[in-house]
Amino acid sequence: MLTSGLVSSWRDRLVAGIVVALFLVPAVILLAGPKPSRFGFQMYSGYGMVSASWEDRSGGRHEVELTDHVANDRAEVDWTETLPEQLCPRFPDAVEVQVRRTQPGTDQVRTVSC
Amino acid sequence: MLTSLRVAPRPVALGRVLFAIGALLTCYEGGGFLNHLQKDRITTPVSDWLPQAADVSLAAWFLTMAVACVLLALGILAPLSALTIAAGNVLLMATDQQLYSNHRFFLVVLCLWFAIARADRAWAVRAKVRRDAGDGLVPWWPQLLLVATLSACYLFAGLSKANPEFLSGDLIASLSPDWVPAQATAWLTVPTEIAIGLGLWWRRTRRPALLLGVLLHVSIVALLGAPLVFSAFALLCFASYPLVWTWPTFPAGPEDQAEAAAIQRSNVA
Numbered sequence: 001m002l003t004s005g006l007v008s009s010w011r012d013r014l015v016a017g018i019v020v021a022l023f024l025v026p027a028v029i030l031l032a033g034p035k036p037s038r039f040g041f042q043m044y045s046g047y048g049m050v051s052a053s054w055e056d057r058s059g060g061r062h063e064v065e066l067t068d069h070v071a072n073d074r075a076e077v078d079w080t081e082t083l084p085e086q087l088c089p090r091f092p093d094a095v096e097v098q099v100r101r102t103q104p105g106t107d108q109v110r111t112v113s114c
Numbered sequence: 115m116l117t118s119l120r121v122a123p124r125p126v127a128l129g130r131v132l133f134a135i136g137a138l139l140t141c142y143e144g145g146g147f148l149n150h151l152q153k154d155r156i157t158t159p160v161s162d163w164l165p166q167a168a169d170v171s172l173a174a175w176f177l178t179m180a181v182a183c184v185l186l187a188l189g190i191l192a193p194l195s196a197l198t199i200a201a202g203n204v205l206l207m208a209t210d211q212q213l214y215s216n217h218r219f220f221l222v223v224l225c226l227w228f229a230i231a232r233a234d235r236a237w238a239v240r241a242k243v244r245r246d247a248g249d250g251l252v253p254w255w256p257q258l259l260l261v262a263t264l265s266a267c268y269l270f271a272g273l274s275k276a277n278p279e280f281l282s283g284d285l286i287a288s289l290s291p292d293w294v295p296a297q298a299t300a301w302l303t304v305p306t307e308i309a310i311g312l313g314l315w316w317r318r319t320r321r322p323a324l325l326l327g328v329l330l331h332v333s334i335v336a337l338l339g340a341p342l343v344f345s346a347f348a349l350l351c352f353a354s355y356p357l358v359w360t361w362p363t364f365p366a367g368p369e370d371q372a373e374a375a376a377i378q379r380s381n382v383a
Contacts, residue, residue: 005115012116015255019262022223026270035277043216043271046280070158071150072212077158086156104279 035104036076048075048103052087054094054114062091075103080110088114116258120251123235125356127189129260130233133224134187136349137199140221141179143343144206147213148172158211167209178202186228189238193229200225216271217347223263224350231256257357261314264354268327269311275304289338299337306330320358327351 007016029041036047050073052064066073069090073079084097091097094114101108151157151167159166179202186195200222207214207222232252234240279285281304283297290296306326313323331348335341 006119008115009117015116015258018259022259022262022266023269026266030270030274035274038211039214039219041216041270041274043267043274044280044285045271045274045277046282046285047277048279069156070212071147071155071210074212074214077211079158082158083156104277 036074038076040076042074042076048101050075050077050079050099050101052079052083052097052099054087054091054098055096056093057095064091064097080108084110084112088112117253117255119254119362120249121254121257121362122360123232123241123250123252124237125360126231126233126252126257126260127236127238127241128356129353130189130192130228130231131187131237132349132355133228133353134183134195136346136353137186137221137225138180138183139342139346139349140217141176141183141199141202143346144203144213144218145172145176145179148175148206148209151210151212160208160211164208165205167213170205170209175202175206189234189240192234192238192240196225196229200229216267217343217350220263220267220347221350224260224353227256227259227263228353231260254362257354260354261357261361264351264358265311265314267311267351268307268314272304272307272309272311275300275307280304286338289340291337294337303330314358317361320361324355324358327355 007013026041029037033040035045036042050066052066053061054064055061064087069087070079070083078101080099080101083099087097087099088094091114096111096113098109098111148167148170149172152172157167179199182195182198182202185191186199203218203222203225207218235246235250235252275281281297281300283295283300286294286299286303287296290299307330310323310327310330313319313326331344331351335344335348338344
């Protein structure tokens with residue numbers, strides 16, 4: 001470990017401060033706020049998932065393979081915000097599109113008519 | 115004292131080469147996502163006032179990144195190359211929310227430290243064509259920042275996985291072949307990553323932690339999907355391994371001085 005004798009000038013203190021910040025910043029991000037968070041520390045931690053489905057005129061429900069429609073289905077992106085409207089034109093037979101975002105303790109669902 | 119410590123240049127030079135290869139793979143992955151977004155995928159802009167995915171020329175972006183990575187690997191204009199890679203990846207993350215990743219952010223932070231690490235003082239074109247006055251050693255404090263970044267990455271990767279969702283094994287099951295015991299692997303991952311993150315700081319645990327790290331990355335690449343992404347991440351992490359393996363005793367020991375003198379002689383010859 002580093003010893004206190006190594007830190008004697010303002011430059012040393014600056015470097016030591018950066019080292020401390022490298023641990024403090026992710027700790028704060030990890031402990032504060034909901035997970036997964038935008039620009040947060042995810043690292044395949046298993047938080048959250050997103051799924052989408054559409055309904056045809058006869059009431060049949062079809063799952064959407066999201067990776068065919070987005071570049072990277074990251075869990076922290078609030079897909080319920082705009083994704084339903086953007087999926088509608090991609091499924092001409094859809095009368096309704098539903099996007100579900102599951103996070104620890106919450107289940108966010110948004111449905112739009114096409 | 116801390117900022118006046120100097121060490122032999124070869125470990126950080128080896129790290130520079132590993133880092134440049136990892137950065138190239140990470141940029142290739144990012145370019146693939148950008149390509150999808152520019153073709154037909156649904157976009158999720160970060161902000162209206164920031165550039166959008168469609169505003170970035172994919173060819174120009176990737177060519178710039180590839181050239182910067184190759185120059186960094188060769189040790190030509192290394193600080194500028196590292197900063198260029200950092201700027202290019204910040205630009206990528208600013209265009210669309212889907213282009214953010216912790217791996218990319220990790221890459222950007224490491225770029226900053228490699229830009230100031232004087233990693234081109236050995237095994238580099240620069241070292242061959244330009245002789246520096248002085249003892250041939252390089253400052254140690256940028257290497258401390260590199261190792262601290264690596265340690266924080268492992269530590270918080272482990273801590274963030276200590277949650278019921280990850281420990282259920284569902285995530286690993288979705289990424290790995292059926293024969294992998296997903297839940298046991300999930301439970302094993304958390305203490306492993308935390309142990310590596312902490313183990314880098316003590317003399318007795320440094321080398322075991324590095325060996326554990328190699329096993330972790332090899333198993334991730336072998337067992338989980340997306341070998342490109344995980345190989346790139348492994349190389350970004352491995353870039354700091356030589357610095358931990360050769361963690362110095364201070365003041366710079368005779369082996370550091372001897373290595374620096376040998377490098378200076380080989381550069382002159």
